[in-house]
Amino acid sequence: MAGSQPCIEYLLNAARSFVFSTGLAPPAATAAERALALAPDRRDALWRAVERLRTGLESHGYEVAGETHILPVIVGDREVAVELADQLAAHGIAAPAIRPPTVPDGTSRIRLAPRATHTDDELEQCLAAFGAASMAGGRP
Numbered sequence: 001m002a003g004s005q006p007c008i009e010y011l012l013n014a015a016r017s018f019v020f021s022t023g024l025a026p027p028a029a030t031a032a033e034r035a036l037a038l039a040p041d042r043r044d045a046l047w048r049a050v051e052r053l054r055t056g057l058e059s060h061g062y063e064v065a066g067e068t069h070i071l072p073v074i075v076g077d078r079e080v081a082v083e084l085a086d087q088l089a090a091h092g093i094a095a096p097a098i099r100p101p102t103v104p105d106g107t108s109r110i111r112l113a114p115r116a117t118h119t120d121d122e123l124e125q126c127l128a129a130f131g132a133a134s135m136a137g138g139r140p
Contacts, residue, residue: 045116049123053114056127060134071112072098073130081108084133091129 003011024032036043046069053071054064063074073095075081081097088095088110099108114123 042116046114049114049116049118052120052123053112053126056123057130060127060131062130062134065109069114071114073110073112075108075110076106078108081110084110087133088126088129091125091132093126093129095126 050069050071057064057071057073065072065074075084078097078099081099085095085097095110095112097108098111103109112126
């Protein structure tokens with residue numbers, strides 16, 4: 001970011017893109033980059049899990065945004081997001097509802113963060129929980 005110091009300070013403390021994010025310190029970023037190079041199989045396992053969840057959720061009619069390993073399942077209404085998170089928790093799935101002011105009004109979502117260590121059975125359990133929730137009205 002370029003600008004006067006007061007302008008930079010203002011943007012760091014007021015711009016949405018900075019308020020809800022924290023950058024890694026350079027040494028931590030370097031360590032993460034090197035760790036990824038040492039374990040390509042874990043990275044591949046992560047992306048398989050991401051793709052399995054994305055495909056399964058979309059087949060249940062959910063909208064999954066983004067192209068990263070974090071899967072935002074857009075439900076729109078904040079109350080629907082909270083209810084869906086509660087239904088998922090009842091099925092043993094930890095998936096928080098993300099709502100305003102973290103995201104804009106009308107874009108509330110469930111945030112899934114699959115890991116390379118999730119088993120196929122765990123991924124299927126997650127998809128089954130979303131399927132059960134959709135039958136109970138837990139989607140828009």
